[in-house]
Amino acid sequence: MNVQFKKGVLTLCVLVLTLQKDRYGYELVHTISEKFLIAEGTIYPLLRRLTKEGYFTTYLVESNEGPPRKYYQLTDIGQEYADELIQEWKEFSLGVNQLIEEGILNEQK
Template sequence: MNTQMKKGIVELCIMKLIQHKKSSTFEILSKMKNLEVSENTIYPILRRLYSDGFLKQEKANNEVGAPRKYYDLTDRGLEQLNLLMGEWEEFTHSVNQILKGENHE
């Protein structure tokens, strides 16, 4: 799969995963393991979403090691997620029509 396309899908998945529950990077990676996404992909996306104002961070003390960062959507992030979800649904609907042979114009 094209790298840029995969990053866009990963961004959507990250935002959807943390929509209802604050999550650490470890939790996000665990939930996305079937997509074969590495930390090298996740961290830059999280940093960009945070710097764009779509995510907020909260640090929590960890019994071992450095404090963990937990991510949550901001109101702006929720608006962006809703926009991306709509675009995704339109896109996948159109692709599925083509793949099923329903688009013979």
């Protein structure tokens, strides 16, 4: 898959996953990799960038069970950015789906 495209989709995924609750790195990686195949290591550079751009703030939680967790919390502008990307994705996927359906129809003729 095209690298830029994949990055965009992964950005969308981590933003969407943090909409309802804060999540820690491993949790994000794990949840996404259950859905589709990724090099799991690429999520962390992404998280670093989004944090530096002000879309996330992070905080560390020590846990009695298991290792400490670095949580990612969406900021207000992160929220806005997520909404924007979701809208873009919807339009984009709608377009692609229509093209696919038309393609299949033409094939059947």
